[in-house]
Amino acid sequence: MEIFRVDNISRRFQSAMGDVWALKEVSFKVTKGSITGIVGKSGAGKSTLLRCLNGLETPDTGHLYFEDQALDAYAPSELRQVRQKIGMIFQHFNLLRRRTALENVSLGLEFMGLSQQECHRRALEALRLVGIDHKKDAYPGELSGGQAQRVAIARALACKPHVLLCDEATSALDPETTQEILSLLSDLNHTLGLTIVLITHEMAIVRDLCTHVVVMDHGSVIEEGRVETVFQAPAHEVTAALVQHLFNARVPRVISRRLTDTPRPTTTQALYRLLFTGASAKEAVVAELMREQHIPLNIAGGTLDPLGDSLCGTLIVTVPYDTSVIERTKEYLTSKQVHATFLGYLSDD
Ligand SMILES: Nc1ncnc2c1ncn2[C@@H]1O[C@H](COP(=O)(O)OP(=O)(O)OP(=O)(O)O)[C@@H](O)[C@H]1O
Ligand SMILES: [Mg+2]
Known part of the structure; x- marks a missing residue:
């Protein structure tokens, strides 16, 4: 009623x-x-x-x-x-x-x-x-x-x-x-x-x-x-602006100061923001990526919160800087409907 x-x-x-x-x-x-x-x-x-x-x-x-x-x-x-x-x-x-x-x-x-x-x-x-x-x-x-x-x-x-x-x-x-x-x-x-x-x-x-x-x-x-x-x-767009901060986990400062737009000789990792919505959030996508694809992701930050009967949020992850690894990671995430945004390169120095 x-x-x-x-x-x-x-x-x-x-x-x-x-x-x-x-x-x-x-x-x-x-x-x-x-x-x-x-x-x-x-x-x-x-x-x-x-x-x-x-x-x-x-x-x-x-x-x-x-x-x-x-x-x-x-x-x-x-x-x-x-x-x-x-x-x-x-x-x-x-x-x-x-x-x-x-x-x-x-x-x-x-x-x-x-x-x-x-x-x-x-x-x-x-x-x-x-x-x-x-x-x-x-x-x-x-x-x-x-x-x-x-x-x-x-x-x-x-x-x-x-x-x-x-x-x-x-x-x-x-x-x-x-x-x-x-x-x-x-x-x-x-x-x-x-x-x-x-x-x-x-x-x-x-x-x-x-x-x-x-x-x-x-x-x-x-x-x-x-x-x-x-x-x-x-x-x-007004709604998108209102909810944006719920989804956008901040990149921790210790990491953001090491980010570069172009790779350096010392670059070891690439940083991505993964957006989880709807069905994608229910699956252990990150765990499967590591277990099945043997890709060692590191979680550097994130927010994942319950939304209805699933989860919403973002994870900030580092992926080893290697063209084939990055391609495989992107392919896998796309197949699981997880949207990945490239944020920059991370160097060891
Ligand atoms: N009694 C009133 N006389 C004249 N204008 C009014 C009156 N009540 C509301 N308004 C106008 O109507 C519009 C909507 O006001 P309202 O109080 O509903 O907004 P609101 O979304 O609740 O805002 P807020 O989040 O600031 O509380 C505003 O432009 C306000 O100035
Ligand atoms: Mg009011």
Whole structure:
């Protein structure tokens, strides 16, 4: 089932500088149970899109469907109920400073007309679910960033949403806390079947967490699909630029200072970057090259990370400087669909 269907929506803002089309004819779908990453440069329209998804913003044209129902067909009172199924968390948590963690979480429930006792019971349950119930009486100012974001997630979960929208939810957190919040989101996706749509500037987050990705540029969706498909073969140069650093392992400095463009009398090795994507990444290509072809490759650096059910990344390898060895290596790699880029010659001096 589709949680969201975005059908050709546009959103224009009027400003002193003239009109800005924050969204231009945007279309895509979010399937139930997926984790969708929305990426793109600053000003691309990501937050505007997310605000349209939860009804904070109304598109000027086009239609938005939540669980197969057009959002613009609801009366305002009905829309409030629908919006309870769409949770949202933000970069700066947006907690009320004068309310405790428990009160922050129960506030949304009070609007649903539940008794205070029931609100507190469900709020505590939500705090427990995200592992922050021991801080139920703390005020936001007494919480770390990670703890505050857990409270914000609990607040969203207390209304039992079908989807959680996250606008740069980890941008204000240190790397370790970011990982904790991301694995919490992943757990919620697995255990509750919670659909998640998140905005991030970190492609590694999309690679590690998301099933689908939507790439935005200047208000338009320029590419979208399953993460492994889009990341392995970006169709658009903006996407290619965004994911490039995920694939391009750096050549270690101890090696790069010894690189030359032309061979020298003392050259012993040639340096290559091997790009692994899709099927090629599943096979032990480098091990087989050494075992079957008896070519002694050396791995000088690299990044290989899980992507979907395979791996993606690059390895920097040295190959003995010998024309026939290099030819055999290239032939073998081509047969295994591993793309090799020549980086230079390495000398012993
Ligand atoms: N309320 C508003 N009034 C006028 N212009 C707006 C408004 N909200 C957004 N915009 C403009 O719409 C465009 C898209 O903004 P948006 O906040 O959606 O971008 P974003 O992709 O979330 O950027 P960032 O990564 O910096 O958060 C920008 O040019 C922005 O200036
Ligand atoms: Mg934004």
